[in-house]
Amino acid sequence: MSWTTKEIVDQLAKVVEPSRIKIGADDLQFYGNDWSNLSKPNPCAIVFPTSIKEVQAIVGLANKLNFPLVPSGGRTGLSGGALAKDRELVVSFDLMNKILGFNKSDALVSCQPGVVTQVLKDFAESKGLFYPVDFASVGSSQVGGNAATNAGGVNVLRYGMTRDWIEGIKVVTGMGELLELNRGLKKNATGFDFRHLFIGSEGTLGLIVELVVELTNPPKDLNVMLMGLKSIEHTTQVLAVFKEKLDLTAFEFFSDIAMKKVLEGKKLRNPFDHIFPFYVLAEFESYSEVQLNAASESFERCIDFGYAVEGVVSQNQRQARELWEFREGITESIASYEPFKSDVSCRISQTPAFLCNLEEILNGFDPKIEAVLFGHLGDGNIHINLLKPTKMDSEEFREVCKIISESIFNLVKSFGGSISAEHGIGLTKKPYLNYSRSEVELDYMRGVKRLFDPNNIMNPGKLIDI
Ligand SMILES: Cc1cc2nc3c(=O)[nH]c(=O)nc-3n(C[C@H](O)[C@H](O)[C@H](O)COP(=O)(O)OP(=O)(O)OC[C@H]3O[C@@H](n4cnc5c(N)ncnc54)[C@H](O)[C@@H]3O)c2cc1C
Structure with a gap:
């Protein structure tokens, strides 16, 4: 990037109020990182838009000056998707956090992307309804971030993933165009449903700037x-x-x-x-x-x-x-052990065989590296967390974990499973995407990325390179 921080901030200040652009060291550290804590954050600045128009202006500027953007939600992501390490501009949705409307007969709520997931759940409850997407970080994660990662969690067995509850989204593409996708329709057979391309795209195609979310009746007792x-x-x-x-x-x-x-x-x-x-x-x-x-x-x-x-x-x-x-x-309890995380899945019917093979693989490695297994077994989703022994150097630990990971991913591949059930690819899984996607599929994915973000300004380096 040939532009200095000052030049970018000066240009940004023409489209966003200057008090909503942060360049202080603490802000850069805080907003430039996510839960993966993968490497030192190094963004050039953080911007807090308050409207879709401002988001479009920021994307327009990024295209004009050719600087990269990192969309940022609650930063609870575990794959480095919201990590800004190469002087990117972080676009935080913290101030676009309003519930915009609710229609009881449709059971649909419209909201901005920065609404914290728990706030949406509480809103649903206040209307006698239920928003079923649930996991340990809903108190910090945002609805936009959940959509960008197609978050799952503990209720998928009965209620499905985030994707299943999003009836419409507005996105600003990598070109700065605003698309309103599906508009809350239950039925819409008019060809490609771009909504589902943006859900789970980890901020690589555009920015999710508004959502229409469906609520349901709460479970009883x-x-x-x-x-x-x-x-x-x-x-x-x-x-x-x-x-x-x-x-x-x-x-x-x-x-x-x-x-x-x-x-x-x-x-x-x-x-x-x-x-x-x-x-x-x-x-x-x-x-x-x-x-x-x-x-x-x-x-x-x-x-x-x-x-x-x-x-x-x-x-x-x-x-x-x-x-x-x-x-x-x-x-949370294992966070201090610098856990090396894997989040894999296979068909539910195959989980017994998969788990037995997995146990064999893990037993074949250094017994000092403890493996914590847990997960949403009802969905075939297994979280594998390798813990760093106190005496092992972090660098050495990561190297050993990479070797263990490759064995696990080979196992996943042999089962036709997924190397990322719900945490996303981000930076951590990017080198391994071909364990779950064919080369032809990856080519089509690159084509989609080029279509919506031809200048590669949207979260470059994450998920897939073009
Ligand atoms: C304790 C703990 C437990 C967890 N348990 C689960 C679990 O059970 N299931 C699960 O699925 N996940 C789980 N997670 C992971 C995480 O909470 C989810 O991935 C969550 O959906 C991320 O939301 P976020 O707002 O924090 O997004 P962020 O971490 O801020 O961002 C995630 C990705 O989305 C992009 N993004 C964010 N906002 C937007 C936007 N408005 N437009 C476009 N792109 C955007 C970012 O660039 C990044 O690539 C857990 C995390 C923690 C810390």
Whole structure:
């Protein structure tokens, strides 16, 4: 980039109020980074637009002067998608954070991209409705960021991904043009649905500047059961038994090391007398005796077949939340171990075989590197977190992890799975995209990128190069 920061800021100040352009060292560090903490942030400045017109003006300037943009939401991303390390201009949506309208009969809410996910969930609740996308970082992530990553989370089993709840989006393309896509229509058979190209595109095609999100009826009386198991294969056997009788809202699993770290990190009390090799958490509605009976019958069958050893069930909402903490607190509890993260998926029916193969691979590497396994088993989504041993140098750790990762990605490829179930490609997975996408597909992806962002100003270097 041949322009100096001062030149860019001077030009920006003509289209955005100068107080909404930040160049202080603390702001650059804070807004230039995401949760991946992959490398030192080094943006040239941060800009906070407040309207679509301003976003268009910023994109226009970036094209004219040829400087790169990094869209920035809540920066909870785990793949370095919102990391600005090469003097990019960070476009933060923190000030475009308003709910714009709600239509009860459509159950549709329009909002700006910077609305925090939890705020949207609370808004839905205030209308007697439910926004089902849910995961541990919803208190910080933004609806625009969720759409850009097609976020999943703990409710995908029943409700699907973010994509399934977005009935319309407005985007400013890499060329600065405003597109209004699908406009909240339930049915629209008019050819290519560009909305779905932008969802999950990680800010590489354009900026999401407005969304129309669908809400639904809330689930009733959620109950949670946590079970301790002896082996990895039993996780999917328990799932099969529970799915037979219950319409589960979530089915999660985690390993013994995950349990130890969360007990330690969150100072929780172990609900069992000892640590089991694996745990599963099943969530289901229990508004009538039918569901409660089905749940206890399923549990008893799991005990009889030897799939589960012990279990605890919530008696009220507070206990349900407490049981969830064992699963949802894992990511935070292991953050200090510089975890090397993988987030892979395969078909649900293949998860038992996949998990057994995965265990074999992990056992073949340095036993000092602890592997924390957890994930949304009901969707075939497994999170693998490798923890840095205290005495190992960070650089050496990352090198070993890359080797382990390649073995895991080869396994994923042999199962026809995905190297990124929900965290996105960003920078961390970019070199490995061809483990899940064919060369022909990658060529088409480059073609799409060139179409919407011919000057490559939108989050360059992330997801795919053109
Ligand atoms: C503790 C923890 C638990 C998590 N659990 C889950 C989980 O269960 N499931 C899951 O899917 N994810 C999970 N995540 C990852 C993360 O929260 C999601 O990817 C989330 O959707 C990111 O939203 P964000 O607003 O923080 O986006 P950011 O991190 O700010 O950005 C993510 C990507 O989107 C782009 N972007 C952001 N806003 C826009 C916009 N308006 N227009 C265009 N591009 C944009 C960025 O450039 C970047 O490429 C977790 C993260 C943490 C820290």
